[in-house]
Amino acid sequence: MNTVQPHTTGRLHPLTDALRDVMRIFSKMGFEIADGPELETEWYNFSALNVPKNHPARDMQDTFWVAGSQEKLLRTHATSTTIRELEKMAKRGESTRRAINPGKVFRNEATDMTHEAQFYQFDGFAVGPDVSLATLKGTLLQFYKEYLGDGVEVRFRPSFFPFTEPSVEIDLWFAPPGKEGRWLEMMGAGMLHPNVLRNAGLDPETVQAFAFGPGLERVVMMKYGIPDLRYFHNGDIRFNYSVSKI
Amino acid sequence: MKVSRSWLQRYFADPLPSVDALADALTFHAFEIESVEGDVLDVKVLPDRAGYALSNRGIAKELSAILSIPMQRDPLREVPVVLANTDQLQVTVDDRFVLRHVAVLVEGVSVGPSPVWLREALESVGQRSINNIVDATNFVMLDMGQPMHAFDADYIRQGAAIAKVDIRKAKSGESVTTLSGDTYQLGDDMYVISNGATGEALDIAGVKGGLHSGVQPTTKNIVLSVGTYDGELVRKTCQRLSVHTDASQRYQNRPSPELGAYGMRAIVTLITEIAGGALRGGVDIYTAPPLQREVSVTAEKVSRVLGAVYTDNDVEAVLTRLDLPFRRDGSMFIVTPPFERTDIVITEDLVEEVGRIIGYDRVIPALLPTGTPTKLPPYFSLIETIRDTAVAAGCIEVSTYAMGSSGDVALQKPLASDKKFLRSSLVEGHTMALETNAAHMPLYNLADLRLFEIGRVWCKGEEVAVLGISYWSPTKDHVKKRDAFFASIAAELSAVTGLVLQGVVEKNTWQVDLPYDPAVASMEAESLPESTLSPFKAFSSYPYALRDIAVWTPEGTDPTVVHALIQRIAGDILVRSDLHDVFTKDGRTSCMFKLVLQAFDRTLTDVELSTTMARITDALNAQTGFSVR
Numbered sequence: 001m002n003t004v005q006p007h008t009t010g011r012l013h014p015l016t017d018a019l020r021d022v023m024r025i026f027s028k029m030g031f032e033i034a035d036g037p038e039l040e041t042e043w044y045n046f047s048a049l050n051v052p053k054n055h056p057a058r059d060m061q062d063t064f065w066v067a068g069s070q071e072k073l074l075r076t077h078a079t080s081t082t083i084r085e086l087e088k089m090a091k092r093g094e095s096t097r098r099a100i101n102p103g104k105v106f107r108n109e110a111t112d113m114t115h116e117a118q119f120y121q122f123d124g125f126a127v128g129p130d131v132s133l134a135t136l137k138g139t140l141l142q143f144y145k146e147y148l149g150d151g152v153e154v155r156f157r158p159s160f161f162p163f164t165e166p167s168v169e170i171d172l173w174f175a176p177p178g179k180e181g182r183w184l185e186m187m188g189a190g191m192l193h194p195n196v197l198r199n200a201g202l203d204p205e206t207v208q209a210f211a212f213g214p215g216l217e218r219v220v221m222m223k224y225g226i227p228d229l230r231y232f233h234n235g236d237i238r239f240n241y242s243v244s245k246i
Numbered sequence: 247m248k249v250s251r252s253w254l255q256r257y258f259a260d261p262l263p264s265v266d267a268l269a270d271a272l273t274f275h276a277f278e279i280e281s282v283e284g285d286v287l288d289v290k291v292l293p294d295r296a297g298y299a300l301s302n303r304g305i306a307k308e309l310s311a312i313l314s315i316p317m318q319r320d321p322l323r324e325v326p327v328v329l330a331n332t333d334q335l336q337v338t339v340d341d342r343f344v345l346r347h348v349a350v351l352v353e354g355v356s357v358g359p360s361p362v363w364l365r366e367a368l369e370s371v372g373q374r375s376i377n378n379i380v381d382a383t384n385f386v387m388l389d390m391g392q393p394m395h396a397f398d399a400d401y402i403r404q405g406a407a408i409a410k411v412d413i414r415k416a417k418s419g420e421s422v423t424t425l426s427g428d429t430y431q432l433g434d435d436m437y438v439i440s441n442g443a444t445g446e447a448l449d450i451a452g453v454k455g456g457l458h459s460g461v462q463p464t465t466k467n468i469v470l471s472v473g474t475y476d477g478e479l480v481r482k483t484c485q486r487l488s489v490h491t492d493a494s495q496r497y498q499n500r501p502s503p504e505l506g507a508y509g510m511r512a513i514v515t516l517i518t519e520i521a522g523g524a525l526r527g528g529v530d531i532y533t534a535p536p537l538q539r540e541v542s543v544t545a546e547k548v549s550r551v552l553g554a555v556y557t558d559n560d561v562e563a564v565l566t567r568l569d570l571p572f573r574r575d576g577s578m579f580i581v582t583p584p585f586e587r588t589d590i591v592i593t594e595d596l597v598e599e600v601g602r603i604i605g606y607d608r609v610i611p612a613l614l615p616t617g618t619p620t621k622l623p624p625y626f627s628l629i630e631t632i633r634d635t636a637v638a639a640g641c642i643e644v645s646t647y648a649m650g651s652s653g654d655v656a657l658q659k660p661l662a663s664d665k666k667f668l669r670s671s672l673v674e675g676h677t678m679a680l681e682t683n684a685a686h687m688p689l690y691n692l693a694d695l696r697l698f699e700i701g702r703v704w705c706k707g708e709e710v711a712v713l714g715i716s717y718w719s720p721t722k723d724h725v726k727k728r729d730a731f732f733a734s735i736a737a738e739l740s741a742v743t744g745l746v747l748q749g750v751v752e753k754n755t756w757q758v759d760l761p762y763d764p765a766v767a768s769m770e771a772e773s774l775p776e777s778t779l780s781p782f783k784a785f786s787s788y789p790y791a792l793r794d795i796a797v798w799t800p801e802g803t804d805p806t807v808v809h810a811l812i813q814r815i816a817g818d819i820l821v822r823s824d825l826h827d828v829f830t831k832d833g834r835t836s837c838m839f840k841l842v843l844q845a846f847d848r849t850l851t852d853v854e855l856s857t858t859m860a861r862i863t864d865a866l867n868a869q870t871g872f873s874v875r
Binding site: 009010011012013014015016017018020021023024026027028029030031032033034035037038039054055056057060064065066067068069072074098104106108110111117118126128130131132133134135136137138139141142154155156157158159160162165166167168169177191193194208220223224225226227232233234235236237238240241242243244245 | 273274275276277278292293294295296477478481482495498499550551552553554592594595597598601602606607609610611612613614615616617618619620621622623625626630633636637638639640641642643644645646647648649655656657658659660661665668675676678679682683686689690695696697701702704709762770771772774775776777778779780781782783784785
């Protein structure tokens with residue numbers, strides 16, 4: 001039973017709520033929060049990230065290009081902000097930095113329960129002397145422990161992304177409350193490719209960096225048992241209420 | 247690509263482990279497995295390794311390294327074909343497109359059905375058997391990764407003594423009818439294999455064979471054509487024609503032109519074995535073989551990148567298992583990658599080989615040195631403050647599509663006709679959101695709708711961050727209420743942020759530009775409130791019905807008692823009830839409830855609704871002193 005009290009409480013979008021948790025956890029680990037444009041150039045989305053023109057690697061991400069342009073596109077990943085941030089580092093002469101780039105990304109694909117043309121990522125990177133695949137694994141494990149609770153595990157599988165070498169897929173062992181645990185594919189990651197560091201103006205002989213590219217909706221869906229990705233961006237307030245305590 | 251255990255077994259003397267064990271080995275050391283069906287694995291070969299691994303031989307080589315089991319034969323380590331010259335075959339090429347072209351003339355073949363093993367091998371990976379010659383070319387392509395094609399030599403010769411083949415640019419408007427019967431109009435940025443004597447375009451080079459020049463049941467003499475073509479040009483042709491074939495996929499991934507000679511050796515051997523005939527010699531046009539390169543790595547570098555300890559022995563063992571020739575210079579391993587390993591170019595490529603073959607379990611999670619907690623940059627601080635202020639004013643945050651039916655920036659391949667442009671404001675999305683959500687107001691007992699969104703719009707050549715707040719109330723004085731609400735929230739936002747936020751109202755949406763670098767204080771990320779989300783509760787997509795019920799009860803009756811009764815009778819279909827009115831008069835207390843009735847699996851019928859309401863009424867009336875009004 002409710003008593004009449006309309007508008008005593010508004011509601012955040014579930015992604016805002018979730019992203020606040022994500023930002024808090026990464027901030028505690030020394031990661032800054034960075035932001036970049038959603039309408040990107042071919043350079044920052046692809047070429048600077050070692051994805052050559054006319055190469056099958058471009059097919060790995062279906063792209064929305066601006067009509068009549070070979071230059072402008074909707075970013076397919078927030079990694080475009082990573083290279084912008086690395087450039088800033090290089091200009092300032094820094095050699096260590098950690099940041100995540102939460103933001104909206106786009107893929108030109110038909111939508112269904114697990115695919116959307118727009119979604120959020122919180123791509124991250126770390127540059128520094130202690131940066132390695134081991135600290136990548138440790139950083140992500142720490143994040144998932146804080147976000148999802150103890151009992152999670154992280155494992156690597158070999159993969160390929162043009163902007164990382166080595167490249168790995170991150171699997172997460174997660175047991176939702178009252179359910180069996182299983183391994184879930186979470187994101188791609190790896191050590192930034194020397195060409196990418198070079199393109200940003202950093203010297204791959206002296207700096208090492210890792211990068212990771214998780215989707216935000218995916219981990220939120222897992223944590224709260226949300227069955228359909230399409231709820232997130234259709235503007236329907238029933239979604240806000242469906243994951244709200246009150 | 248699909249590979250079968252039995253096909254892979256051809257490479258090994260000892261029996262391979264089970265399909266599941268093979269899938270595991272590949273998953274954790276090389277490739278994602280998309281599916282396992284019976285004997286067949288669908289291996290997701292990504293572009294870096296596609297130059298060597300879009301082939302059974304490539305997958306077998308990986309398994310040999312991962313499982314440490316020797317291959318009984320490796321066709322890429324055998325002696326490549328050396329061709330006797332023949333004056334019966336003449337090949338000319340355009341070397342902007344052709345990196346290598348090997349062609350031979352085989353005379354006296356018998357075209358017929360394939361032997362059982364060949365048919366079964368192809369069928370096991372979903373390929374259709376056609377005839378022994380065509381099947382042999384498909385088999386060698388899938389086996390070794392080298393695309394190839396068999397032409398009817400007499401179709402090319404047309405009675406002449408010499409078969410002349412010319413690989414040239416297509417002429418604008420020229421067309422080719424392919425094996426599938428489709429006719430393609432070609433552009434002058436595409437290439438064809440043509441009849442050197444008549445000029446007839448025989449097939450779309452690197453993409454698809456032609457209908458007329460292919461092997462027919464009556465074919466006696468064949469020209470086998472094994473080419474390596476420019477991956478970029480093949481890719482452009484495929485995109486322009488929207489054709490994608492096993493051959494073009496391989497060319498796009500740029501296998502080494504060295505492979506051509508090995509492919510030719512394999513196809514000549516197989517065809518003469520299963521279809522007879524005699525090799526009359528051939529030509530090998532290969533002007534610029536790739537330079538051999540060296541790539542070095544140390545165990546120290548591997549350890550530094552992966553963050554775990556790797557020894558010289560580890561590196562040596564991996565290089566040996568992968569059959570990568572190397573020499574040592576102090577701590578340095580200097581590797582000369584075999585020609586097919588086009589993916590090994592830099593030191594980090596070798597780091598990855600060591601990491602994945604040994605297995606990433608070796609990499610133990612480690613924490614970065616403790617960092618200093620960071621502050622949110624001004625823009626993030628601003629939008630988080632705005633969000634809290636809007637929510638406190640009763641607004642619900644939504645996310646709407648960044649694409650709409652109008653705007654300044656059009657998309658090349660929009661997903662739908664109403665998503666052709668990047669939005670130039672939030673108005674279209676919010677107008678729709680107000681409409682959609684107006685229907686949901688009773689579910690949450692909302693007297694009006696207050697929505698907001700912070701997002702990017704594209705306007706006058708710029709990407710602008712905007713805040714949009716939209717309002718709707720189902721009352722006559724909607725406009726007055728709306729404008730009062732916008733005025734009050736604008737004042738409040740300006741007060742809280744210290745910025746002048748002067749929005750513009752269009753339809754029922756108030757929108758204001760937000761600065762990317764606002765003059766606001768940076769917020770500690772730690773001070774962000776913790777999420778209040780809870781596990782997802784499903785909502786029905788079926789219509790709901792609204793019913794009011796008012797009942798007289800004995801004075802002082804607790805409304806929760808009345809509510810419990812209603813809930814018990816209505817059951818699951820009562821999704822919401824609001825106590826709307828309680829008053830006491832003449833020793834009786836009246837409670838009025840607004841009920842929302844909705845089912846998860848159906849639209850409630852009028853009969854069902856009236857029956858339910860009648861049952862509630864009866865149950866309430868049965869209580870002493872109760873009387874439904």
